[in-house]
Amino acid sequence: MTHENFEALLGDYAEGILPVGQMRAFRDHLTSCSSCAALADSYTSALADLHSFPRIEVPDGFKLRILEKTTRRPAPWETFWAWLGLPRFRLTPASAGALLSMLLLFLAGTSDGKRVAREINMATHQTYSNALRLYYRSSDLKETAAAMGKKIPGRLEGSMDWIRQRLEKQSPGEPRPNQPEGSQSSSMTPEGGPAA
Amino acid sequence: MAPTDNELVVRCLQRDEVAWQLLVERHSRRVLNIAYQFTGRRDEAEELAQEVFLRVFRSLHQFDLTTHFVPWLVRVSRNLCIDEHRSRAREKAALVADEVDPERTEDSGASPYRNLEEKELEQRVRRGLAELGEELRTALVLRDLQGLSYSEIAEVLHLAVGTVKSRIHRGRLELAVILSKSRDESERSWRGTGQVEQEPES
Numbered sequence: 001m002t003h004e005n006f007e008a009l010l011g012d013y014a015e016g017i018l019p020v021g022q023m024r025a026f027r028d029h030l031t032s033c034s035s036c037a038a039l040a041d042s043y044t045s046a047l048a049d050l051h052s053f054p055r056i057e058v059p060d061g062f063k064l065r066i067l068e069k070t071t072r073r074p075a076p077w078e079t080f081w082a083w084l085g086l087p088r089f090r091l092t093p094a095s096a097g098a099l100l101s102m103l104l105l106f107l108a109g110t111s112d113g114k115r116v117a118r119e120i121n122m123a124t125h126q127t128y129s130n131a132l133r134l135y136y137r138s139s140d141l142k143e144t145a146a147a148m149g150k151k152i153p154g155r156l157e158g159s160m161d162w163i164r165q166r167l168e169k170q171s172p173g174e175p176r177p178n179q180p181e182g183s184q185s186s187s188m189t190p191e192g193g194p195a196a
Numbered sequence: 197m198a199p200t201d202n203e204l205v206v207r208c209l210q211r212d213e214v215a216w217q218l219l220v221e222r223h224s225r226r227v228l229n230i231a232y233q234f235t236g237r238r239d240e241a242e243e244l245a246q247e248v249f250l251r252v253f254r255s256l257h258q259f260d261l262t263t264h265f266v267p268w269l270v271r272v273s274r275n276l277c278i279d280e281h282r283s284r285a286r287e288k289a290a291l292v293a294d295e296v297d298p299e300r301t302e303d304s305g306a307s308p309y310r311n312l313e314e315k316e317l318e319q320r321v322r323r324g325l326a327e328l329g330e331e332l333r334t335a336l337v338l339r340d341l342q343g344l345s346y347s348e349i350a351e352v353l354h355l356a357v358g359t360v361k362s363r364i365h366r367g368r369l370e371l372a373v374i375l376s377k378s379r380d381e382s383e384r385s386w387r388g389t390g391q392v393e394q395e396p397e398s
């Protein structure tokens with residue numbers, strides 16, 4: 001085997017795909033020719049260096065960020081704010097709940113207010129459970145939905161209970177506001193949502 | 197059986213979001229590492245990879261379904277990385293990896309080194325690759341850093357497989373000479389002066 005032949009076969013040899021028929025002649029030249037042995041040595045170590053080049057792993061949330069930029073549908077409360085023409089303000093379900101609670105407090109002082117409060121109370125529950133269900137359906141948002149889902153029911157229930165107590169204290173004769181809380185709350189927990 | 201990339205693309209074009217999620221999941225690591233080879237920084241690579249997926253998403257309808265997805269994806273990724281770097285006028289700098297200076301290795305955008313040896317290896321390989329001509333370098337990077345098959349590389353570069361094979365082989369031969377020279381030099385500088393610093397290559 002000539003030096004040129006050896007050099008031409010070096011790539012296949014280094015990749016481990018040199019045909020068996022050529023292997024013997026290649027090996028013979030490798031052991032007898034010191035310059036080709038040196039070449040084979042530097043070739044294989046260059047290849048090893050290339051293969052050891054550091055690789056980075058996909059960081060957490062990377063896929064989610066891509067999906068946010070591409071296929072993500074805005075959440076209902078986001079389109080609501082966009083529709084109002086407000087700057088890109090992200091209203092989380094928790095802060096939306098707080099806002100609504102404040103509104104209810106204003107209304108709680110009047111007798112008409114109590115009726116309205118009950119309506120809003122129920123509508124809020126309905127809206128949030130629907131919004132969350134929509135969220136769950138989009139599997140790319142599952143993580144976000146799960147995180148939010150854990151927080152919302154508790155906070156919302158908390159605010160509602162507090163308002164309800166106030167309302168009941170003010171007018172003991174008034175019937176208890178009708179609340180679909182039990183079933184609604186459980187359907188809002190992450191485990192209750194339909195799988196992606 | 198898992199759907200092929202091309203099947204997923206067809207589904208994406210029918211607005212199937214799950215198909216798009218699968219494509220992103222399947223190819224995130226590849227795109228991220230192509231970007232990393234250009235930027236030398238993890239945070240910039242991530243940003244760039246996001247851009248790549250955005251471009252891929254918008255140009256999926258341009259993908260020729262009679263060809264293979266990976267070579268197309270790699271081509272889109274590389275083109276965007278090259279454009280970005282040209283626009284920042286530092287393509288050369290990134291390839292030479294003077295970017296990877298010791299002061300920057302501690303921050304969150306630093307490279308994924310497990311140890312000093314790995315960091316030195318990256319710098320050595322980047323410098324070596326920068327000394328190759330563009331044709332050889334591109335073929336070599338696609339094969340030995342990005343792990344594409346010869347036929348995939350042929351598709352990326354619109355070349356015959358034979359040409360690709362010979363470019364890769366020549367690239368490796370040249371790189372072997374460059375790297376063994378740089379190893380010799382660094383060994384000499386260790387022995388000669390007792391300094392740890394590597395001599396900058398011209």
Ligand SMILES: [Zn+2]
Pocket residue numbers: 002003006029033034035036037
């Ligand atoms: Zn020889």
